[in-house]
Amino acid sequence: MSEFLSPKDLPAALAARAAHPDYIPVAGGTDYMVASKDRLPPPGIINLFGLGALTGVTDLDGGGVRIGACTTYATLLGDARIANTFPLLRDACREVGASQIQARGTLGGNIATSSPVGDSLPPLLALDAVICVASSAGERRVAYEDFLVGYRKIDLAADELIVAIELPAPHVGAMQHWRKVGTRRAQSISKVMMAAVAHLDDGRIADIRIALGAVADRTVRARATEDALRGSAPSEEAAKRAREALRGEITPIDDLRSTAEYRLGVAENLVRRFVLSL
Amino acid sequence: MNIEVTINGESRSIETEGHRRLLDVLREELGLVGTKEGCGEGECGACTVLMDGEPVNSCLVPVGQIQGTQLTTIEGMAGSDGLHIIQDTLVRYGGAQCGICTPGVALCAKWAVEKEPGASKERLRELLAGNICRCTGYQAIVDAVVAAQNSSESSHE
Amino acid sequence: MGHASNSSEEAKAKGSVGKGLARVDGAAKVRGTARYVDDLKFPGMHHGLTKRSEVPHGILRGIHKREGFDWSQVVVVTAEDIPGRNTILLIEEDQPALVAIGAHVRHVDEAIALIAAPTRALAREAHGFLDLEIEEIPAVFDCEEALSAEVNVYGDDNILKTYLIEKGDADIEEKLASCDHVVEGLYRTQAQEQMYIEPQGMIASWGEDGVCHIIGSMQCPFYIQKAMRALLALDDDNLVVEQAVTGGGFGGKEEYPSMIAGHAALLARKAGVPVKLIYERDEDIAATTKRHPSVVRHRLGFDADGTIRAIDVDVIFDGGAYLTLTQVVLSRGVLHAAGPYKCENTRVRGRAVATNTPPHGAFRGFGAPQTTFAYERQTQKAAALLGMSPFEFREHNMLRDGDRTATSQLLEGSVGSEDVLRAVKEVAEANPLPKDDPATSIRHGRGVAFYFHGAGFTGSGEARLAGRATVALAEDGHFEVRSSSTDIGQGVQTMFTQIAATGLGVEPDAVRVPTPATDRVPDSGPTVASRTCMVVGRVVGQASVALKNRIESWASENGFGDMPLRQAATAMAKVEGEISETVQYAPPPGIVWDDETYTGSAYPCYGWAACVIDVRVDTDTYEVAIDRCVHAVDVGKAINPVVVKGQIEGGTLQSLGWALWEDVIYKNGKVANDRMTNCIVPTFSDAPEMHTIIVEEPFANGPYGAKGVGEIPMDGPCAAAAGAVEHALSTLVSSEGFDALPVSPEAIQRAMRLDS
Structure with missing residues (x-):
């Protein structure tokens, strides 16, 4: 029996992650569910989609933003701060898949899959993104370039989750x-x-x-x-x-x-x- | 797991495993076979349903994620009083040929027209690009959606 | 009273021939209530799966059920379980339904064993425990290499079929040598996946009465009927093949469904329950037929004034591992290879070659797109060489009424050649290309193509087929059109409704066109070859008129002369039992075809078409975007203009997709890009806004003047698109850069690099 957990908040999610390191954390499912028709069930799924603490865009001091890991491309496309301050990211989100993928796919999901062809990843790198990672022990922040450690490999431990992406304000007048x-x-x-x-x-x-x-x-x-x-x-x-x-x-x-x-x-x-x- | 969901306006309680594809649960458990499978990997859009109003590929949604949502499948698109305007224009303009992509196209078009009522043809094409049709060359679908758009506009006046 | 009759007259007018009646199957499709094969469930039904070869060439030594799985839960079928002949019968008996132990495996993904289980997951598990032992032998994948016959796939020489067309007395080499100019080109086209959005599938069940019932996604119920008679050793009384609503075909559901039907029937027979066999997308892409890859050498000789004097074409098609329909596809390819141009001296040679790839088969256009691409590239080059406009060169040489084709067929009537070219020329001239701005990476170009397509079966094919259709009064008072023509999206049901309603003089909702089942409809021939409207539509029309006349004369003889037809028919049926009329197709007089010399009337008539494609090429990324697409097609008569426009536009995009994006990549004989994510077809955003012009030059022997439209739109846009890219980059690249399809960004980059 494959368990499907939908934690109610971030501490619950982190606790589930710590308790079940073999469970698959799933956000929008647009990578994980591909060609899953006759696949054997996973040991379990930790469903992160729609989790409040991981969703949405908030302002940072100094003009940057913090984007919850489970924020969808569709949400980013509708966000005025992203459009005004980070048009690069907005343009990239617009070209991810098409409407259906944009409605479910998330920035954190793209980072976690870390495919060499992930569409939102070059903007994050060019914008000097910082990845915020959490476990029950606390949060750490890693420059995105350091977070990428190999082919589809990221610097994420089995008890950690990507919780947010921070983008510093770009230089005034930057193209x-x-x-x-x-x-x-x-x-x-x-x-x-x-x-x-x-x-x-x-x-x-x-x-x-x-x-x-x-x-x-x-x-x-x-x-x-x-x-x-x-x-x-x-x-x-x-x-x-x-x-x-x-x-x-x-x-x-x-x-x-x-x-x-x-x-x-x-x-x-x-x-x-x-x-x-x- | 037990899932409480509203499908086509009706509250449903489903007992199933959360990792299953929404597509399979719709087709096999609920008999809603109007939702079609074309590729099983989110490429063709034939399995599109509306989830809280947004188009999603039901082959990519683990059914556990529909907990507490509102779903619309093609079976719920038309009211009791006939076809939805988009269904009507799709038929009249020749936007449905073999029909296998049509449920997904119709639902995505409904969403697109409601989301951006004044969208240009080019923008409509972008919003609908997740639905592959191999019969029409897309022109008749675009014409049908524009006609629906115009008729919705005039009905708001 | 007046009101009622008016609305009936209005309904009749709306549904008559020439009107854009809304599709009769439209409402069910937009509501999602139309039932395709995967939507059907039968009590106790099991799910089937196919075990396939992973090697391209070898000898099957064993099929082993590995331990660790409870085999009692599933049914396994091998060649030993076949009650009849182990073949998928179509033209020849070379292709087995399942490879037998000791026999040759000739391609990757060839079917070897079948599994049925109560659930798909269990069948999948069993599949993993079934091992194939195959002794691998050398394989050949390239059709030109296969000509050397070092690896033997078929017969002694790997040649599946050859054709020769010769016209004119002079030796072709001498004639070419005497021309002012000769343009010589080598053209290659790739395999193309039909990519119907509904994957292939069948359900088979055996009744206690011994009748095998097969329902599924198909174009040709009677092809399956014929194949099942041989495979299952059944006669027609014990066999029913029924079409489910079918989600696209484009040729891909012409011959391959016989394989799936056979497999489902064998499983159902052994399992004793109905078996559903639905292909996954990757399996469908990997195992089923595609458009034949081609190599065409073309020499075009012409004089300084632009007059074509000699044409020599050598056509090679890669048939894949078995014959299937290849000889017919090659026939159509060579019959179109000289193009719609006047020329006294023509030679066309065609060869189809066997390789160790999954068999290639029917796909809209059926051999003609490959040779059309070659001759329209040649025409483009010839016009450029002479400094003539692409329109002028074509106008100068085009076939017109009264001219003779490469097979010396005299064209008499229904030749829309001038009209279609003029129609697109007018739009093109009114919309000049934008000027290039050298500061940007964008270059604009325009391509033109002009082509024809024979409607119906080749030569005496229609006479041999003798297709029949019936119009009858059904028990519920509807007029029913019974034919084996399948609606696969192209609008057969709507078109037949209009033809029958017009013939009977009734409103369209008095007519019904059910999906065919072989025990309920006569054999009207297959749904292929742009023949359904022209040939079957004609007999539907004739049967409708005959039925109307019979009812009317009965009514007047019996004192019901004033009664509306439907009421009179019902009254007549009460007295006479079921009333129906069946008409058999009679080819127009004067069709003479010699299959030995390939001369005479190759087709009853031709459709004619021209298109103009404008593109934008980005020289930074080598991407091509289509800015304009103008397509004029002479269809004789549009029975339903909305349906006809849909056929033209759908075919146009398949042709443009083939030209610019679509490819099937084989690695060691296996399709490497077997998913929709990498075996791509155009999206809404890739497709251009289409300007479609319907031209009507009536064909005297078609229903109300109609002739074929299904395939012709596939033939030419590919050449126009390649020509447009060539034009856009004409200052940067020589024209040979665009002689192979697809003209992908990678190919454009290579061409630009080679020329810089």
Whole structure:
């Protein structure tokens, strides 16, 4: 008999997680339930969807936001703070699956699955997200880049849950840019994604953060590319240097959906286009 | 587990295992076979039902999650007095051909028109993109939803 | 009184031929009350599952039930349980229903054993405990490699079928050499999945009277009937095949359902209970038939003034591991390969080759899209070479009334070639392409295609089939149209309702068109080949008129002359018993076809079509978006314009999908992308707004002038889309970059890289 637990609050959820490390925490179910028709039942499910403490967007001091892990894409798409302050995240949410997936899929769920093609992940990386993780012992905060430890692997212990994602306020005047290149225009799996944030100072790129999806075993920051651009005026020449740096730091693969050559070429083109748009 | 839920306006009490797919419980336990399975992985949208008014793929919802919600399946879309306007325009404009995607399309379109009454054709296409149809080329469905949209607008005037 | 008769007249007018009567099956479908095979339950029903080969080529040495599972809970069927001949009979007997021990396995996912259990989960568990022992032997997956016959799949040479069409006295090489220009191209197209949204499925049950009843998702009940007679050793009295409401077919439910029906029947026979066999999506994608991959070499010789002088085409289709319908698909492919153009000297050679991949089969267009893609790419290149507009080159060479086709068929009437091309040209010229802004990554392009499609069976096929349909007065007072034509979404029930209502002169709700069952309907032939409206619709119309005439003369002889037809019919039925008229199809006179030389009237008539596709190519991501889609199709007469428009638009998107996105990826003979997440078809957001123009050049022998429409919209948009991408990137890439489908972003990138 497979148990289905719907804890009433966060302490209950954490207690259930500690008591049943083999149970599957499920938020919207849009990853977990795929192709589950004739699958053997799981030992148990800890249902987190709709849990108040894990849902919704709240303001942080200094202009950032805290997003409950079980907040759906649909909720984020309807949130004015996200639209105004983090259009990058809003644009990415809009391209996750389609309406049905957006109604159930959650930001925390995407982080937990940690697929290299997770659509909301590059924006979180480019926006310097901090992941808030809790267990019955307390809460800890981890920079998202450190939270990603391998192919579909995250820094989460068997008694922990992802509870929130914090996004610091972006630099005033920073440009945010999102581009998903998928197999088709909607309801698609990504082939290349780029989330980029940059601001200029006196005509030069003062800071730039570029996160790429579907080009490595996990979502990655293109740090060498960023370094090649920092301090430069946005020009074809700077873009050329950025492309070279990018070629040196990512090694995408061939799979059923696309080719390594395509992923690399498109990532280079997207970086160039972003640089020229600054 | 015991699940209390309202389906098509009727309170139901269901005894089942929470990990099962909502789709299977609707079809096998409740006989609501108007909800169709096309892929079993949330790609085609044929199994769409409305859960608290929002479209969801019932193949991806563990049935334990419907506890306390309001569900609408295709069987509950039309009132007792005939077809819902979207059902009516789908028939008249040729938006239903083989019909297997139609229940999901109709429910998602109902949601889309209510959520964004003035949505452009392009926006409607985006809102409906989780429902795959292989028969129509989508044009007749878009035309039907626009017609329903216009007729709802005029009825509000 | 006046009011009543007016509303009846209004109802008649609304339902008459040429009007957009709302689909008769529409309300049930939008309410979700239409019952598809997976919606049906029978008492005691078990669930079936198929055990399949995981190797592409080998010899079956054993089927082993592993210990650790209680086998008494399930029924296992192998080839030994087959009461009749172990074959899925269609054209030849080369394909087994289940591979027997000691026999060859010829493709991955070939059926070897069957399991039935009270629940799906238990069947799935048993499946995991059933082991296959197969001695693997070398396999061949590429149809050109298979021609060397180093690995033997079929016969001595792996050739499933060859055809040769020759027209003109001159040697084709000499004739080509004498042309001012010769454009030569090599074209490749990929397999395509039909992706009907309802997966395949059947339920079989055996009555105590020994009658086997099969119900399911299908296009051709009598194909299944024929296959079951052989497999189950039954005669027609002990066999009923019934269609359930069917969720799309597109050719994919033409021949493969016989396999599933056979499997369900074998399981039900052994289990002694009804068995439901529904394919999961991955199984459906992996195991069932797809469009034949093709390699087409095309040489087009023409003079400086643009006149086509010589055409030489070499067509190779990959048939997969068994013949199934491949020879018929290849026939249609070669018959369309020279295109709708005048040419005195033509040679078309066709070969279908066997490989160790799951058999390819029927898919809307049936061989014509592959060869249409090739000849319309050639036409595009020829026009560009001469600096002629794509419209002008086609107008100059197109077949018109009174011309002769590649098989020397004289075209007499119902030739809408000029009209369709003019219609799309007018829209195109009124809507010029936007100018490219070099500062952005977007490039615009326009492609044109012009094509034709033979309606009905090839040559003497319709005469051999002799399809029949019946119109009868049913017991409840409705007129019933009985035919084996299946409504698979294309609107047969609505169209027949209108044809019968018009023929009988009654309102449409006086007519009913039930889903067919082989014990209740005559054999009207299969629901394929754009023949249902033109051929079966014609006999439905004739039967309706004959029935009306009979009722009217009875009524006037018996003093009921003023009585409305339905009442008169009811009165007549009380006296005469069931009244019905059955008409058998008689092909139009003058159809002469020589199957040996492939000359003569290949088809009773042709549909004609042209389309214009405008695209936007993003040179950063190589993605293609379709901005405009204008499609004009000559359908003879639109019995129901809404239904016809639906056929055109649905076919158009399948063609555009095939051109730009859809692909089936095989790895070691197995479909690697067997899920809807990676075997993609277009969504609402990928599809363009469609501008559809119905052209009507009536066909004298079709019902009210109608001819075929089901397949033609699939043939040409693919070539127009490839041409549009070529046009958009014409300054960046040479045209060979777009000679293979799909023109995917990866392919565009490769082409741009090779040319830079």
